[in-house]
Amino acid sequence: MIPVTGLEGAQVAVLGLGRSGLSAARALAAGGAEPLCWDDNGDARARAEAEGFTCRAFRSVQDFDAVTRLIVSPGIPHLYPEPNPVIAAALAAGVPVDNDIGLFFQSFATSDWHRFDTSPRVIAVTGSNGKSTTSALIHHVLSASGRPCQLAGNIGRGVLDIDLPHDGEVVVLELSSYQTELARSLTPDIAVFTNLSPDHLDRHGGMGGYFAAKRRLFAEGGPDRAVIGVDEAEGRFLAGQLSEGRGDDRVIRVSVERKLTGPGWQVFARKGFLAEYRKERQVASVDLRGIAGLPGSHNHQNACAAWAACRALGLAPKVIEAGFHSYPGLPHRSQLVGEVRGVRFVNDSKATNVDAAAHALAAFDSVRWICGGLEKEGGLSGLSAAAGSVRRAYVIGREAAGFALQLSVDAEVCTTMEAAVRRAVEDAEPGDVVLLAPAAASFDQYDNFEQRGDDFVAEVSKYL
Structure with missing residues (x-):
């Protein structure tokens, strides 16, 4: 405590x-x-x-x-x-x-630290999508390297429930916009911004308020280093606000959409390869394509952010790469549930918004897509570009019929998870992926996205 x-x-x-x-x-x-x-x-x-x-x-x-x-x-x-x-x-x-996050940062440092050779440090991760995987991946790499660390916040333990830190320990926090918007103290050593897409807009009074809540993590205390996803305008704006110039390596820019150039510090992934550049020279690269726990470009973005955070701590590239390869993935986030007769079953119940679901769809070539639930603001039009891999959608939720009408793919109204999994299994052919990526909240049928994912896993287990 x-x-x-x-x-x-x-x-x-x-x-x-x-x-x-x-x-x-x-x-x-x-x-x-x-x-x-x-x-x-x-x-x-x-x-x-x-x-x-x-x-x-x-x-x-x-x-x-x-x-x-x-x-x-x-x-x-x-x-x-x-x-x-x-x-x-x-x-x-x-x-x-x-809130408890403010109390944590107010109370984390103690007089005992003067006896430590290396002060404990805090890495805080926020963003719309991928913050859980990024946080867990950083924690896994640190643990695998032998560095003492703890995982807390919106994942793992509550921030005030963690143990008092040891000499040189790193605390990795996943922080939601609900947590960053209110904390009176926000002073991480390294802050990570994964990406931004519409979510929780009613709670924040629109997109501007949502971004402002995320931005507080970087503006309130001023981290020593900031890792910023720059594939959206908001990320580019934030990186520009924090940087003193193009060569300022206190800001590490991250992308999965393009090669980043310039005299600063960049980490990007293209066609499955991660590259790190500093002062316009490549200093490291990793082939991400064979890493089972990090499938798809959205997970490559998570890998880039985690890589940058770990490099900011001074970890060697080979150490980070080894940690990536042993990373098992998180439940409900691109989780491989099983495979039978050439058909894979993947649980991405955490894909609760359109952007997350689009990234999940883009990770596979032939998808039997289970989707639906409590629709969020903004509609479903953002899914169209990623729907080319979908052979058929199987729609769940109380408003399944209305949800199905908005999709640009062949869709079948199933309502329940049991019916959706059964119909997807009946239709699936070798090479297909039966993917739960709801693009919606779970609260019309479940208490949370974990319960929805568990229901998917339970239904799939009938056929494995």
Whole structure:
């Protein structure tokens, strides 16, 4: 646990008592603060009270008279589409609003570090797609190289649940826009921006607000090094804002769309080959095509970002390459479930938006595509360019018929995962890939994308 510092003796309100909320309450108490907890869910309050925490409703400005700070769980809106009433009351009372990420960066460094030969470091990864794989890949490469490291944030453990760091340890954090938009302290040593595509637009008040939430990771604290995907205009803009000039190697630009040139530091992938250039000279290259855990150009982008972050830490190219080859991949992200009679089954349930699903489709030549769910803003037109590999779509979800009508490919309305997998298996021929890449949220039928992916794996297992 990372005990929260700087709030000793203070009353701190904690809104939302899921994983991050309870973790924050424990860390606040460990640091000498008095957490006052609230969740609209009675079962969540009961769990907090069973741990000895005081639960108190915050309904008015006056309820915050003695409160120093409000800590908010990531799923609770504070501005758009409208503020949660508790957050609105706190802001009206002049109480600062923060989250567990802010508490982590506020409390991570301790006086014990003066005994270390090498100070612990933090790599923080954000972006629309690929941040989980990029974070896990960095962590895997570090672990395989023998470097002490921990993985936390939106993946792995909660940020305040990690162990106190050792000499030279690296903490890798995956951070969503919900987490970066509110944290009062954001001071990673290395910050990574994978890419940007429309997502969570209602929560951020549009694309500009969404980008602004991501940008805070780079603007608030100023990382020593920034790894920036520059295949979108926003990434190029961000890299330009952070750089003092073309040769400024504090910014490492990453691309999977073109060769990057110039006197700075670049990492890019073309036709399955990763190349690193510094001062206009190639210093390393890797063939990514045979790495089973990183299929497709979207994973090559993740590999480039992870490579750049690891190189910024000083790891040798051969060490990073070896880590790539032993990387097993993550569940629900281009996860190979099995193969039978020449047909492969791939679970990419994490492809919850159009851009992620398009990248998943582009990774394979002949696809039986299982898609559908709770459609996000912006429609499905962005899938058309990647649909050339699709032989047929099998659409799930409560609104499967409406979803199917928007697709530019032959589509069959199946509604349930059981029916979609069964029909895909009946149609599949050797060389086909039965791919779950929903291009939609899961909440119309499942609690989360993991549950949806698990259902796909369970249905596929009937045929393996």
